[in-house]
Amino acid sequence: MKKIRLLFNNIPLPIRLFLGKAFLFFVIWKLIYSFFLFDSQVVDNFLTxxxxxxxxxxxxxxxxxxxxxxxxxIVQEPHYGEFQAFNMSVIYHNGERILNIANACNGLELLVLYVGFIVCMPSSFKRKLLYIVIGVVLLDxxxxxxxxxxxxxxxxxxxYFDFAxxxxxKIIVYSSTFILWVIFSRKIQLKNESIQVG
Structure with a gap:
């Protein structure tokens, strides 16, 4: 326990603050999603x-x-050994079913991950808002x-479908998110260290 505390204390304060905020953001998001958004599927269905x-x-x-x-x-698909109904956006080409876009593919988790990073990083409200709006649109x-x-x-x-x-x-989408984070982080000054990130 003492080693863990020592290791934790060796982490620079700005990083500890970021990790704490990120953890809190993640917990709050999961609670909101699990108790209010998951059952209604309002946000997921809209995005899908x-x-x-x-x-x-x-x-x-x-x-x-x-x-x-x-x-x-509503598409019936196997889920943990039994068939369940899922709302999907089904793509047809000249009347033939081509692809199911499920709620898991609508980008919601990725958008929340991106927004969470921006919210937790130290910067002005105006700059955060600008990067959130631009980033959400670009990632969409x-x-x-x-x-x-x-x-x-x-x-x-x-x-080539399965490999792609x-x-x-997936590499393209996550790389895009990472690039946006890097661009946002470049001009952030860490408060306790006079170091410019990037």
């Missing part, structure tokens, strides 16, 4: 519908491609383009 409809608009505007539609449906666009890419691959280059879904697009 938005991502599906926006993806279809992008695809239908790409030259010769058209005939894509997004329809909200990146997630929509990720879904567009997946739909396109599923329809035209099916052999599990690796390529």
């Amino acid at each position: 519908t938005h991502v599906g409809e926006a993806s279809v608009k992008v695809l239908n505007s790409l030259g010769s491609m058209s005939g894509f539609t997004a329809i909200n449906e 666009v990146v997630n929509i383009l990720r879904c567009v890419g997946l739909i396109y691959l599923r329809e035209y280059f099916h052999a 879904h599990h690796y390529v697009f």
Whole structure:
């Protein structure tokens, strides 16, 4: 216990403050999501519908491609050994089902992760608000383009779909989040250390 306390005390105060705020933010978010948002699915359903409809608009505007539609449906899928109903934005191409966009793919967790980092870092309210708005919009666009890419691959280059879904697009999305964090962090002064991050 003494070693843990000593190790903790050796961590610079600004980092301890950041970790404390981040932990508190995470706990509060999980409580709000678990007790108020999960059952109603209001936020998830809105985002899932938005991502599906926006993806279809992008695809239908790409030259010769058209005939894509997004329809909200309740889909029965296996979950921990039994079938459960999930609300999804189902993408069709000329009446044929191409892809299900589930609530887990709507980008909500990623947006909360991004916002949490910005909120917990020391900076002015105005700067935080600016980066939150710009970052949320950019990450939403990146997630929509990720879904567009997946739909396109599923329809035209099916052999590459699984690899892109599990690796390529995840790397792109998380790299985008990390780059936004780095840009935000570059001009932050740590209070107890006269060091400029970046």
